Amino acid sequence: MVRASAVSSSWRHFVIMNGLSKQLCIRMFPEVASIAHVIEVYDRIEPLQIRYEASMEWSCLERENRVYAFLARGFTSFMRKDCILESIVASSTDNYPQEAIHNTLQPGDRIDQRASYWSSEGAVDPTVPETLVYKLTANLCVITEIHIHPFQAYFQFGFPIYSAKAVRFRLGHLKPTYEFENDIKNVTSPALRFINENVVWTYTSPSFPMAHESRLQKFKLPEPALCIGGYLQIELLDRVQKQEMDEKYYICVCHVQVVGRPLSPAYDVDIIDPKGKCTLKYYPDAEHCCSPIKSEGEASSSPSRFRSFTASIRGWEQMILNTLLGGGVVVGDDDDEDSDDDGIVGVV
Incomplete structure (x- = not known):
């Protein structure tokens, strides 16, 4: 036309x-x-x-x-490209900063001879979910796949893999600046509260089963999704592995990739x-x-x-x-x- x-x-x-x-x-x-x-x-x-x-x-x-x-x-x-700009916040972290979410931006499970991964806090209830939030490289991105590598604790007996049973993805945007600009000065809560109160999720994927395997697992969306606003949430559903030391369930991830195409610098919103x-x-x-x-x-x-x-x-x-x-x-x-x-x- x-x-x-x-x-x-x-x-x-x-x-x-x-x-x-x-x-x-x-x-x-x-x-x-x-x-x-x-x-x-x-x-x-x-x-x-x-x-x-x-x-x-x-x-x-x-x-x-x-x-x-x-x-x-x-x-x-x-054009296929990794669209993650930075990690924002995890719903929980066991040992900060050693096991923080920013470790998931590095490929592999080791950096400088030390383990590199994010770990949730332990939970007695295996149905307690966890979330990881990332900022994408542009406010306008077409997303096709998300890749997640569950962490295998090679330093623990039996080499347990701390995967989730399933995973789901959300895309969204921050509320307009005038919505929270005045309130942000008085915010004393962590970044997680800020995300929960000020990010609007406009797209939710179906849930995908996650294999109990230590490998980069690829989750392809049913259709490419347009993210307007540049925020991604990974929701990890149900825990699989219990840690022998404290008899609690954990989820651990060593690497995350978001495959798609940022539409910057030609476009912004x-x-x-x-x-x-x-x-x-x-x-x-x-x-x-x-x-x-x-x-x-x-x-x-x-x-x-x-x-x-x-x-x-x-x-x-x-x-x-x-x-x-x-x-x-x-x-x-x-x-x-x-x-x-x-x-x-x-x-x-």
Whole structure:
């Protein structure tokens, strides 16, 4: 659709007026529907231009079309990458800082001849869950897999593996700054309380069984998930291994990876209300891997030849709208019936 609109002014007008680039993004990731505003941020000073009111409205539609078209391309031009920026907090830690969550960012189970892992506190009840919270490398990330390596205590008798029975994942964002900026000055509780009170989880995966094995276990999401806000929670469900020393159950993890694609530096988001409505910021000057879309000035040297087919392509338009928007969408005047039998049987 975008490529066709680059060589035909009538197609371009049709795509922009119907917001097809945004609708495509929403079809790919329904979370995009939470985007309330779109802005472009340049690293240069733009000259002041005086425009008519009607052209300002068209300019906004053009901007949205351009931004969402690049966003859709970013979704499909996928590059596997570890998306964890830093560890935030664990629900409990047995021995801090020796067994803290930051150890899970290092591959392997040893650093400088010492064991490297996170350990929960012990629990008599094996059903007590644990959580690990991480900040992702960007506020806008497409996540496909999470990898977790349970820790095997090679220094204990029998080499026990402290895995969980199952694991579940959540993605989310902080509440808008104005929601907690005044209260944060008075917060004396640990980071866990802050996360519990100020992070909104907008995506929850199904639970996945975890093998009682010391290896990097890969948990692939049913569908790629778009994280708007940049926070990940790993929920470790049910304990398997009891420590012989104190007869309590523990969960230990030596490494975590989050596989996906950060959409920075080309894109960023600002959360503007507690329900997750946000402003999408696009940085055209930023280096990103989206191929540039032809501008109108780069269109075919004879765009007028396409205009003569305006009546005959109405069937194409309706078919594509039905495909992208799920059917039931009618565009055009009631007198379009004359063009129903133009012999167009499909779109390649």
